[in-house]
Amino acid sequence: MEFYTYVLVELAKGLPLTLQIVGFSLVCSFALGLCLALAHHYGPVWAQMLVRGYLAIFRGLPLLIQIYVIYFGLAQFAVVRGSILWPILREPFWCAVIAISACAGAYASEIFRGGLLSVSSKDIDAARAFGMSRLLMLRRIVLPLTLHQALPAYGNEIIYLVKMSAVASIITLPEVTARAFTIVTETFRVFEVLAIAGAIYLAINFIAAFAVRCVEKALEPSPPRN
Amino acid sequence: MDFSPLWEGVWGGLMLRAAAMTLIVAFLAFLLGQVIGLGLTLARLSGVGLLARAAETYTMVVRGVPELLIIYLIFFGGSSTLGWFASWFGHQGYIEVSPLLTGVVAIGMICGAYSSEVIRGAILAVPVGQVEAAISFGMSRLLRARRIVGPQALRYALPGLGNIWLTTIKETSLISVVGLVEIMRQATVAGASLRQPFTFYIVAAAIYMVLTGGSVLIIGRAERRFGRGSMAAGA
Amino acid sequence: MNNEMPVVRVEGLEKSFGALKVLKGISLEARQGDVISILGRSGSGKSTFLRCLNLLERPDTGAISIAGHEAAFPEKPGSGKLSHRAMERLRASTGMVFQSFNLWSHKTALENIIEAPVHVLGRPKAECVEEARRLLARVGLADRADYYPMHLSGGQQQRVAIARALAMRPKVMLFDEPTSALDPELVGEVLQVMRGLAQEGMTMLVVTHEIAFARDVSTRIVFFSEGQVEVDGSPHEVFSAPPSESFRKFLSNHA
Amino acid sequence: MNNEMPVVRVEGLEKSFGALKVLKGISLEARQGDVISILGRSGSGKSTFLRCLNLLERPDTGAISIAGHEAAFPEKPGSGKLSHRAMERLRASTGMVFQSFNLWSHKTALENIIEAPVHVLGRPKAECVEEARRLLARVGLADRADYYPMHLSGGQQQRVAIARALAMRPKVMLFDEPTSALDPELVGEVLQVMRGLAQEGMTMLVVTHEIAFARDVSTRIVFFSEGQVEVDGSPHEVFSAPPSESFRKFLSNHA
Amino acid sequence: DPIRIGTEGAYRPWNFVNEKGELDGFEIELAKNLCQRLNSECTFIQNSWDGLLPGLDAGRYDVLFSGFAMTASRTETAGMAGPYAILAMTFYTVADSPLASADAEGVVSFDRDPKAAEEAIQKMRTLLTGHTVGVSASGLSARFVESYFDGSADLKRYRRLDEIDIDVSSGRVAAGLTQLSYATDMIARTKDVSYKLIGPAFEGGMLGQGVGALVAKGNSDLQQKFQTVIDEAIKDGTIRELSEKWFSSDMTPVR
Numbered sequence A: 001m002e003f004y005t006y007v008l009v010e011l012a013k014g015l016p017l018t019l020q021i022v023g024f025s026l027v028c029s030f031a032l033g034l035c036l037a038l039a040h041h042y043g044p045v046w047a048q049m050l051v052r053g054y055l056a057i058f059r060g061l062p063l064l065i066q067i068y069v070i071y072f073g074l075a076q077f078a079v080v081r082g083s084i085l086w087p088i089l090r091e092p093f094w095c096a097v098i099a100i101s102a103c104a105g106a107y108a109s110e111i112f113r114g115g116l117l118s119v120s121s122k123d124i125d126a127a128r129a130f131g132m133s134r135l136l137m138l139r140r141i142v143l144p145l146t147l148h149q150a151l152p153a154y155g156n157e158i159i160y161l162v163k164m165s166a167v168a169s170i171i172t173l174p175e176v177t178a179r180a181f182t183i184v185t186e187t188f189r190v191f192e193v194l195a196i197a198g199a200i201y202l203a204i205n206f207i208a209a210f211a212v213r214c215v216e217k218a219l220e221p222s223p224p225r226n
Numbered sequence B: 001m002d003f004s005p006l007w008e009g010v011w012g013g014l015m016l017r018a019a020a021m022t023l024i025v026a027f028l029a030f031l032l033g034q035v036i037g038l039g040l041t042l043a044r045l046s047g048v049g050l051l052a053r054a055a056e057t058y059t060m061v062v063r064g065v066p067e068l069l070i071i072y073l074i075f076f077g078g079s080s081t082l083g084w085f086a087s088w089f090g091h092q093g094y095i096e097v098s099p100l101l102t103g104v105v106a107i108g109m110i111c112g113a114y115s116s117e118v119i120r121g122a123i124l125a126v127p128v129g130q131v132e133a134a135i136s137f138g139m140s141r142l143l144r145a146r147r148i149v150g151p152q153a154l155r156y157a158l159p160g161l162g163n164i165w166l167t168t169i170k171e172t173s174l175i176s177v178v179g180l181v182e183i184m185r186q187a188t189v190a191g192a193s194l195r196q197p198f199t200f201y202i203v204a205a206a207i208y209m210v211l212t213g214g215s216v217l218i219i220g221r222a223e224r225r226f227g228r229g230s231m232a233a234g235a
Numbered sequence C, D: 001m002n003n004e005m006p007v008v009r010v011e012g013l014e015k016s017f018g019a020l021k022v023l024k025g026i027s028l029e030a031r032q033g034d035v036i037s038i039l040g041r042s043g044s045g046k047s048t049f050l051r052c053l054n055l056l057e058r059p060d061t062g063a064i065s066i067a068g069h070e071a072a073f074p075e076k077p078g079s080g081k082l083s084h085r086a087m088e089r090l091r092a093s094t095g096m097v098f099q100s101f102n103l104w105s106h107k108t109a110l111e112n113i114i115e116a117p118v119h120v121l122g123r124p125k126a127e128c129v130e131e132a133r134r135l136l137a138r139v140g141l142a143d144r145a146d147y148y149p150m151h152l153s154g155g156q157q158q159r160v161a162i163a164r165a166l167a168m169r170p171k172v173m174l175f176d177e178p179t180s181a182l183d184p185e186l187v188g189e190v191l192q193v194m195r196g197l198a199q200e201g202m203t204m205l206v207v208t209h210e211i212a213f214a215r216d217v218s219t220r221i222v223f224f225s226e227g228q229v230e231v232d233g234s235p236h237e238v239f240s241a242p243p244s245e246s247f248r249k250f251l252s253n254h255a
Numbered sequence E: 001d002p003i004r005i006g007t008e009g010a011y012r013p014w015n016f017v018n019e020k021g022e023l024d025g026f027e028i029e030l031a032k033n034l035c036q037r038l039n040s041e042c043t044f045i046q047n048s049w050d051g052l053l054p055g056l057d058a059g060r061y062d063v064l065f066s067g068f069a070m071t072a073s074r075t076e077t078a079g080m081a082g083p084y085a086i087l088a089m090t091f092y093t094v095a096d097s098p099l100a101s102a103d104a105e106g107v108v109s110f111d112r113d114p115k116a117a118e119e120a121i122q123k124m125r126t127l128l129t130g131h132t133v134g135v136s137a138s139g140l141s142a143r144f145v146e147s148y149f150d151g152s153a154d155l156k157r158y159r160r161l162d163e164i165d166i167d168v169s170s171g172r173v174a175a176g177l178t179q180l181s182y183a184t185d186m187i188a189r190t191k192d193v194s195y196k197l198i199g200p201a202f203e204g205g206m207l208g209q210g211v212g213a214l215v216a217k218g219n220s221d222l223q224q225k226f227q228t229v230i231d232e233a234i235k236d237g238t239i240r241e242l243s244e245k246w247f248s249s250d251m252t253p254v255r
């Protein structure tokens, strides 16, 4: 029992860092994913090609490789180390946020594009007929409908993202997984430690999924009460 | 960077074999995942309270827990359980579950949980009126699912399922813990042996790009194929 | 089928949406070959009534019998419970044309029409295609067979929806404003089609706003008001001497 | 505005979908206060014409001028190109009621109505809500303000769509079969509303299948046939002595 | 049944896959030798590091030869046989680092010469003050730095040893702490970066008794057997021979 408390306390120390990585990456990847999806769906041909290329790389490569390249790979080049970006790229935290956002953003953009595809031309026609500018139409009509349709699938992506944050452990950030790994190598008690780490992730994801479900419910057109 | 070990030594061949392993496991796991995902979705939409709850819990837990833990549970938990059963019949010791089977089952279970969310969203996106039209013609649930809801849901689901397929290819790297040699594991082994960690990660990246890039092309084609008559607004 | 037996019998049908009671005990009978026009103000529950007949909405109370298939509500637990199979059979013997058409967007006009005959009734596909082409020609759309719904005009979609329902050769047809999107010429043609059907002994329930249409085609007029049948009689009776005040008011605006 | 200047002027409008030429050179002028009824067979391009006026479909050739906003096609590269801003201004000065209503499904009836006035015209929200409630009352839907479209009957949706268009106080209204889902009584009321608008000087183009409606309300009748204006004249002229064979045939079915 | 030996196969020069694609390295040769002494057949099973410990737990392997250091807490949870090599830790950096001024020295042991070790630690403390040191995430080296360099150097933990090398070369960490055996091999084989050892290598004390084989808990029979043959191999010089072949120095544990 003592062991379990010890592990729990030790892992919980990594929780703030995990949550920070998740929080930053969530915001960045959402914005990135939305921009990519819009460029992919509405943009000129060259923008679409650019997005396709981006998606091919960031959805195609394991996150492990991406974070490896961003953290270890770029650092190999003296040019990078001399550049103004180095203060950011030097920090494992920002490398993790960049890598996770870039990857999760690519996935999110496909989800959002699916949502954009489901917006019916009738809704668009009505918006255009009322003289809405493209931006206004996007903000008031297209995005709400898109996000509503995409929400269940986006819930998936949030959960992916929470678990993605574990790759931060390979670039020296002492978040939950890294701490679990350290305890495992010290004590050799793989199952117990991983199960507790798993429970922590499950708890985060449970809260995330619950939040998503609440938003989903709130957006549902409710039958009138009268 | 020196890539000569790829064609001069054994490494090139080993990397290719690892790529084949990745592809096989990913493919089988994805198929299994679709079956599981569909089953879960049907259970969730069945209206039978207990069934729906069970499916929902499965989806939540399997998605919520790190993949590695699930693989551990299935592989090592699986053989422990088998061993425990076997001991009843007098068999002693460790029973090996085929790593390939475990890998496929574990990844497939994870893939199924994610797929069910995507499939559910897509089914709910089919316009109600069209479903009602099908009902009013006396179509059974199965027929409706096959002829009306399925094809339309498929086109909403394709982007999401595409995501899942790509993730499955990459998640397959986790099965190295059960002893299968897939791309990432082979790259680590080769890199460590030659003390060129980067060289082989880059080779691995290239192989992944080929696998996933090819997939993206096929998915794109499928999307166009099923997009016919779609109400979607163009650019 | 015995001409004396009602093909459609509805008794005490009630339906609420939340606190809003839309149908407050509708009873109605239709014999073979009857063409019943259902009139009523917008929002008076006409569509809801047709949808209940088809069990698309589950009535709160009441009994429905269509072409020998029975359904009673509220369902009794156990033996009284309606099986899916029973509901499907009831529905397959009725054809429905929706107010908003509800064509399947992933299928062409022709595919929309052959879908149910081939897959619900199991008729040979070649035969169905032939019949579908004939039906399309009959509603003036021979050249639109391979169009997807989104590329059809409103009236064209409505006609495809009518052809789709006819292709099932149902015992009872439920039309929800089948001519709302049609020009007078087409209204005339559709009317012609419906007369033909009536002569072949098809039973039809038609929700419509076209008084002329109701007068010319139907054997009986039913007027819904506030969820109840307020008027029920032959066209001649009810139009020459409107039996209720609100019905008179309803008609007064019609030239 | 000068009464002599046409508010709407269309010249030589052509539009094809692939190989299908739907509009084959439509020219039309409307002065302030004109109510033009557009008649024509299903599929003759009426909806397409309205959609072109609104630039929802991009015409192949032709010139459009609405309330001072001009658009010419094919667009010349460079200076002749229509800016988004210009298109939006043109659209904001026209109101449109769609054949299939096209209400926004994620907004209630009230929200549908205030959406454009608040966000396109930038009017104060409180004021818009008040006006929206007045409009809803005017079309008999005061108690449906908080319903989502999916919970409204067909006629109710259509009336919300009309209220939504009116809320923009446009210079020109484009109606695509605005009474198709309405009962005679409501048709009368909507007709009343439109008469009022006409008196206030609103210019209206109305696609309709209701001959009575066209005769009673409009100042001019336009009949489309095979993508061209075949008849254009005052109601009195064209109904008493139909100037073309196909128009006579079109009318013949109307009682 | 053959003895199933698990190993990572990616930890040069202890265990790795050679140019022919076969397992090779100090531990592999040693294990083969030990099996001969035991008169048993042996099979090697390669697995990623993450699967070794759970596999041992589940009974997939009988014994692990994969560079496991023998520490008190580990011997508690699993059975260990050995040590078969000392575990010496050394700091290293790149040639152009300010720390590079310090020179490499020999091995000092906390057990055999505590005073010399203490002095060496003092010297390294001064050198590393204000710098960040990269260590392996496996607890041992981290705890070594924590307890001896607290308040002097900061820590960064890495999953794999070759990742420390990369960050030492990029300057994210000023120096790395790694195993002497690993470092000498790495320095010899790396062409494009010139790493160098700094200060002495440390051994004994809290770094544990050395590297040993991990036997499934409860299998004390097998543990005993391996303990016996390892002691033999130390006595007759086999380990020294292998050590010199693979590490270019004698890493035989002294007991």
Ligand SMILES: Nc1ncnc2c1ncn2[C@@H]1O[C@H](COP(=O)(O)OP(=O)(O)OP(=O)(O)O)[C@@H](O)[C@H]1O
Binding pocket: C147, C150, C151, C152, C153, C154, C155, C156, C181, C182, C183, D017, D020, D022, D040, D041, D042, D043, D044, D045, D046, D047, D048, D049, D099
């Ligand atoms: N997007 C499209 N692609 C191809 N064909 C189209 C498209 N939209 C309309 N059409 C065709 O153009 C013709 C004119 O359509 P339109 O909707 O303008 O007819 P309409 O006069 O409004 O008919 P209705 O009275 O039935 O609404 C129809 O034959 C239709 O099939």
Ligand SMILES: Nc1ncnc2c1ncn2[C@@H]1O[C@H](COP(=O)(O)OP(=O)(O)OP(=O)(O)O)[C@@H](O)[C@H]1O
Binding pocket: A223, A224, C017, C020, C022, C040, C041, C042, C043, C044, C045, C046, C047, C048, C049, C099, D147, D150, D151, D152, D153, D154, D155, D156, D181, D183
């Ligand atoms: N799903 C629903 N939830 C709540 N209220 C509903 C729902 N469907 C319909 N209603 C309400 O029930 C009433 C009757 O609707 P119904 O569609 O049957 O009218 P209708 O007679 O067909 O009208 P119309 O002629 O305009 O089509 C309307 O007031 C409508 O607002």
Ligand SMILES: [Mg+2]
Binding pocket: C046, C047, C048, C099, C176, D153, D154, D155
């Ligand atoms: Mg209705």
Ligand SMILES: [Mg+2]
Binding pocket: C153, C154, C155, D046, D047, D048, D099, D176
């Ligand atoms: Mg039209």
